[in-house]
Amino acid sequence: MADTSTSTGTSDLRPEDEVARICADLIRIDSSNYGDGSGPGERKAAEYVMGELTEVGLDPVLLESESGRANVMVRLEGADTSRPGLVVHGHLDVVPANAADWQVDPFGAEERDGCVWGRGAVDMKDMDAMIVAAIRDLARTGAKPARTTTFCFFADEEAGGTKGSHWAVEQHPEWFEGASEAVSEVGGYSVTVPRRDGAGEQRAYLLQTAEKGIAWLRLTARGRAGHGSVPNDENAVVRLAEAIARISAHPWPRRYVASVQGLLDGLSDLTGITHDTDDAALERLLEAIPGAAGFVRGTLRDTANFTMLDAGYKHNVIPQTASANLDCRFLPGHEDELMSTVQRLAGEFVDVEVLHRDIALEAPFEGSLVDAMKDSLLSEDPDAAVLPYCLSGGTDNKALQLLGITGYGFAPLRLPADLLFAPMFHGIDERVPVESLRFGARVLRTFLDRA
Template identity: 65%
Template sequence: MTDESHETISLIEDEAVRITQELIRIDSTNFGDGTGPGERAAADHVMTLLQEVGLSPTLIESEPGRANVIVRLEGADRSRPGLVVHGHLDVVPANAADWSVDPFSGEIRDGMIWGRGAVDMKDMNGMILANVRHMARTGTRPPRDLVIAFFADEEAGGTYGAQWLVTHHPELFEGCDQAISEVGGYSITVPEKTTGDPVRAYLLQTAEKGFAWIRIRATGRAGHGSVPNDENAIVRLARAIDRIDAHEWPREFVASVTKLFDGVTELTGVERDDERIEEFLPLMGGARAFVAGTLQDSANLTMLDAGYKNNVIPGSAEAAIDCRFLPGHQDLMLDTIRELAGEHVELIVDKLGIALDAPTESAFVDTMREAILAEDPGAHLLPYCLSAGTDNKALRRLDIDGYGFAPLRLPADLDFAPLFHGVDERVPVDGVKFGARVLKRLLETC
């Protein structure tokens, strides 16, 4: 590598870190109820960064303050299907009192960039922008068209972001058949089966669970708190909640999970016992929580709403439930919840996101593997299923296969999954620099 190329790489790395910090410092909290600052300030900053290097991005608001930014880079071979490279600009709320640092400081401490959005996903946005700016400055044309997108509202299902754009402006993604975004491409460290030496495996998100954000509403007979009532809506709701909470969802290893486990076994020599899978999960390292969430469907109570006065029995009571289902399980999960809820309890679906399952073997997957290995020789790329969801769900409506590939080389002892939406969210500076280099290789060879 020449001195000039060293300087080029260093510039991209430094810009990725700096832009990550700048975006964290812009409060783009999404409370999920229409309140909050929105994404406009972050989108304006992205627009400036792209315009500075001569690009002509488009800013589109679905509602005032709910801003999305799109720019297309023409590829050398425009007959090939394009690639969507996307991130989201919103973040979940952060209670500053719980944090060790100001969650919107973007502070660098102990080799980490701290702040809300550090891993979800302003780090990837920084990597994307640093590389796009480099391509624009140098006149580098990607092998095929790149649609660079920064969406609003991912943290609330994409109603004002990716879902809205796919519905109202599908032409923005015309000709594209693949996409990359969060939450994959990061490393876990496992012991090599022969020597016991640590070896890194990077997890490529090829599948993700679907979600159903639902409410169950129990109805009964309203009345005075002093009068016996055997049709109490709150009691009916409580019984429904108890049945749903006690339900043991059957375990099933979908294809992407099986391939991940098989890959880890091949690397480590550790055979798994499907009846005692909990003993195998520690090999997943920082991805353990994500992987554990993909072994079965799940339904978690998140909110309650009942009553308005201590001496009044209400006529209805509601609970919100976050349901996550494996590919192919959508109808089964909703039918099961209805059955468990029982008589006098209605199921209301507020938002529904499909499960995804993209090909695990293709020329593009090979290109992602090669980009990783070029920066980390001896590493491995393994498919996995994400327990959460991404904006790839919206793009799938346009027949675009989405992958989670936000590359990060992580310390072996970093418990990575809990950082998402967690207190003291942070990302290694070296990890962001590594990701910027990998992403450069991918965008230049995709």
């Protein structure tokens, strides 16, 4: 192991001492993913990560799926090589940001009000920074993680991972050989709820044990082209509008998967607010977690939301076709039902095309890895609770599941009670408290010792 004390400035530098710097550095690198092949790509961010790891004597590998779409891998041998390996991963791309909508430059990484602001501060350059800081600490100290651990920084997560995690799983499965479990983004952050006895508040950390599947669909209505002044009962625009209205009005039934039921029951135990009597009771419970309520609402049922429209080319021409893009998210075990429901509601004159489809996941809220995550959080926040949680979106854990690797969300952050955290995912004025980053760096480093 190389002696890096001169390059870091001190031999006893801790992960929490440099995590905010690393997060800010990453935010300043624009790695926006527009989903259409345009944008700067992840190469510069990947090169930055490579530099941080090579500086401490490691030999990471940069793999491009195509020019500019870069992934970084490094593996550290575990203290117990007889155990299955672990994958700890993040993604380096971010969704685009319109600077005019923000209070600050979204790629300026300005520190204001105790927070680092910028695109990726929440999704997920904060966690990338925690991972880099933890790896650097392991390398500097010569310590080994509990299990042989492959650390990955993927491209393209924000467009489904086809040039990132899915590409790596298909083209370089050797990097994941021997691994049984993985941890990545979104879960592990705190919410603050009122105590059932009325004596103050209680923090609870939401450990992600499930995530919904994805079906990105394009609906194309077929009709008869014609002059805009002539009545037309085969108007493709009308047929599409009718299909949109049917799908949007469909009452998707509420069904609780195990992780959602566990979360709601746990919140009820902490707050004393029941959730299983009627809709009003459930809403009262969700109002107790305003920072995460939107994500939780998205896991109570399957969803189908229209996001894009495309029809026509001249004001006085009725087009032959009209199309719309539909973002569907289905709970574990619900994929076939959702697809057949959309097809039925679309109707006979509307074709349904799958643009991107990925699996739903659900993992047990038990076992040694879950215990290590809980213990690591409680070592820093002993009075807190840890609850299971289903993500309404998706992560790169989907790709790893294709290799039989069970994934969890664990980006640990102790958050201020009044910070509306979850709405900042893909939102404006994205920011993360510096103290939350420091907390997360400590917890993640402890977790690697215990996993």
